[in-house]
Amino acid sequence: MSFRDWQSVQEEVLRRIHAREWRQGELIPTEAELAQEFGCARTTVNRALRALAEAGLLDRKRKAGTRVAAAPVAKATLDIAIIRQEVAARGAKYGYQLIDRSMMRAPAAVRGAMQVTANCKTLHVQALHMANATPYALEDRWIDCEVVPQALVEPFDTISANEWLLQHVPYTHGDIAISAKAADADEAAHLCCPEQAALLAIDRLTWDGTRAVTKVRLLFRPEHELRTEL
Amino acid sequence: MSFRDWQSVQEEVLRRIHAREWRQGELIPTEAELAQEFGCARTTVNRALRALAEAGLLDRKRKAGTRVAAAPVAKATLDIAIIRQEVAARGAKYGYQLIDRSMMRAPAAVRGAMQVTANCKTLHVQALHMANATPYALEDRWIDCEVVPQALVEPFDTISANEWLLQHVPYTHGDIAISAKAADADEAAHLCCPEQAALLAIDRLTWDGTRAVTKVRLLFRPEHELRTEL
DNA sequence: AATGTTTTTATGTGCATACATAATAATTTG
DNA sequence: CAAATTATTATGTATGCACATAAAAACATT
Missing domain, CATH: 1.10.10.10 (Winged helix-like DNA-binding domain superfamily/Winged helix DNA-binding domain)
Incomplete structure (x- = not known):
């Protein structure tokens, strides 16, 4: 042999x-x-x-x-793509809709995670990603405008912050957390699901060196699944 | 240079x-x-x-x-360890408690996923994993006893099926799905959380060649997070 | 016996070389 | 001119060799 x-x-x-x-x-x-x-x-x-x-x-x-390996720590690799591609990969038509875009002081929890001061200029962007005209994911994002000044002149009305940032802003690393969250009234309305429905949440914090670039939470519809193999 | x-x-x-x-x-x-x-x-x-x-x-x-890469499909690697180790890694004391162990005909959904016939001998094991004496994860598992006959004589009262299978049963590959699920009355009782709370669910289907070995659903407490980097 | 030093050894890596393979470009052919 | 053929080229991989490095084992020293 x-x-x-x-x-x-x-x-x-x-x-x-x-x-x-x-x-x-x-x-x-x-x-x-x-x-x-x-x-x-x-x-x-x-x-x-x-x-x-x-x-x-x-x-x-x-x-x-x-x-x-005594305990084969299974390494399950999640492919986290741009949402537009993710939707396209499922054979659905992608849609995007900006909900809100405004300069806003980030809440303490966000400031803490991003390690910025209270008077740091942050841009808040909220948008809905759709598949075949039904809601797919709700994006809630904070951008540090001191790190990404170009974001100030970007309307985010046709291209999502998700996509724009990935293509225009360098970063060195990121943290990801996956959890479950019950839909509040606002989220339920946007995602067209009952209040209290269990949603999959993906939180991502993106860094360039020691500075946080952006913090985003993506909320998916109740049926949503992340799949992988091992 | x-x-x-x-x-x-x-x-x-x-x-x-x-x-x-x-x-x-x-x-x-x-x-x-x-x-x-x-x-x-x-x-x-x-x-x-x-x-x-x-x-x-x-x-x-x-x-x-x-x-x-035009769209850097971020590959986030989740380390899926034995739950006992996961708990230990968080610096908590691990506890284990068998809830139910019985031969049972698997529901149609499970049979479909495992691709077994209705009269296939399946063992159902339900157990609770604990960290510092508080519930950590609820395990709900089906084992094909034709593939794993040794499971018939294993009580699973002190060692979890999670751990026993990994150590004793060969497999070739597995599918993993991560989703969110609202707690039903039974799950809420076991995990000591309110009914309808949003739980993180990890479903794993393990194969040895073309035969399904086991199907398991792990339900975690509402606060639970899967973390990774990219 | 406790401590420090040297040797041994399995993995980790770099290099030059050779050839395999897939995809493109160039060329020939009908 | 289109189709088939051939050449070219960048990556993919196998090999023998050399040396680096970490960790265990053996040894020496106090």
């Missing part, structure tokens, strides 16, 4: 893990040994094992060797 | 993307060109660019070249 490319090495290793040939927490053979067994270069084995380690199925430590 | 290792090449490429030196959808120099500029081997550049492509920031196609 020979496994010449890293994909087939990976598959074989995966098979042994799933078949419990190599047990939880157990040390597996070294790269050199596997390379010999599989009849390929150590580099090839390394590539395969590295990929599996990234996926969380193996734990690797120098000198200590490679072992099957 | 020389960038000798793949991490610094990656950083530099990232910097140019964020700084908009290379624009959205724009072609970036070829691996060979970058290798020359950075004074390193093409392999090194390849490693850096490949990692960025996996992260969704670059689109690469043979011959066509590498371009900055």
Whole structure:
């Protein structure tokens, strides 16, 4: 049996893990040994094992060797796209509707999360994303205008802040939180759902270096699901 | 300026993307060109660019070249661990309590998802995971006993099905769906929260090849958040 | 026995080279 | 001129080799 490319090495290793040939927490053979067994270069084995380690199925430590992850912390990857694309991917017609756009002092909770002072100029944008003319997601966003002065002259009436920011403003990293929230009267009205309905909420805080660029909450209709595989 | 290792090449490429030196959808120099500029081997550049492509920031196609992803589909990775570990990681004391364990014909919706017939022997397990003696998550699980006969003799009174399955039953892949659900009377009672409260629900369907192993729904307390970065 | 030092070893990475592969561009052919 | 063919090219990957690095194990020292 020979496994010449890293994909087939990976598959074989995966098979042994799933078949419990190599047990939880157990040390597996070294790269050199596997390379010999599989009849390929150590580099090839390394590539395969590295990929599996990234996926969380193996734990690797120098000198200590490679072992099957005791608790396979499943890494479920969520693809978070621009909402317009998300809607299009579902085969629905995308619609956008601006609800409100105004300079406003952000509430304390938002200021705290964004780490800005009380008198920081912030722009508040609220908008509705639609799929086939029915509400899809409600966007509630705060933008730090000191960081993104261009936002001041952007009306956000035809292009969503979601999309505009991603295309025009650089960022270094972001935090995401997913939670459930009961719809209040306002949200229920916009999303055309009963009050108190359970909505999926995605909060995103985007940073450029040490400065918060924008904070957004997306509220989805009650049936909405985030799907992924592992 | 020389960038000798793949991490610094990656950083530099990232910097140019964020700084908009290379624009959205724009072609970036070829691996060979970058290798020359950075004074390193093409392999090194390849490693850096490949990692960025996996992260969704670059689109690469043979011959066509590498371009900055037009819509950086953010890949948010959720770490889905065993609940006991999740609780422990929050610095809380883990508790477990079996609510119900019985052979039961699964409802049609469950049978449909698991693709089993109406007379398939299924085990139903319901349990509560606790953090510091307060409810943390409600687990509602169906196990196909034809696929996992060992489950028949497992009481699940001290070790959760969540944990037992992960450690004893092989699987090949799984589907995950995240949604929001309003608590019904039963769920509210178990989780000590008001009826109709918005709960975060994680549904997982685990497969071994073409056969469903188990289907589980985890319901979390209203305040619960899934966090990740990008 | 407790502590510090050296050796060993498995993984991590870089490099030059070679060839594979897919997609495009150029060319030939009907 | 359109269609089929061939060349070109950027990425994808395999290989042997070298050396770096972290961590364990062995050893020496007090």
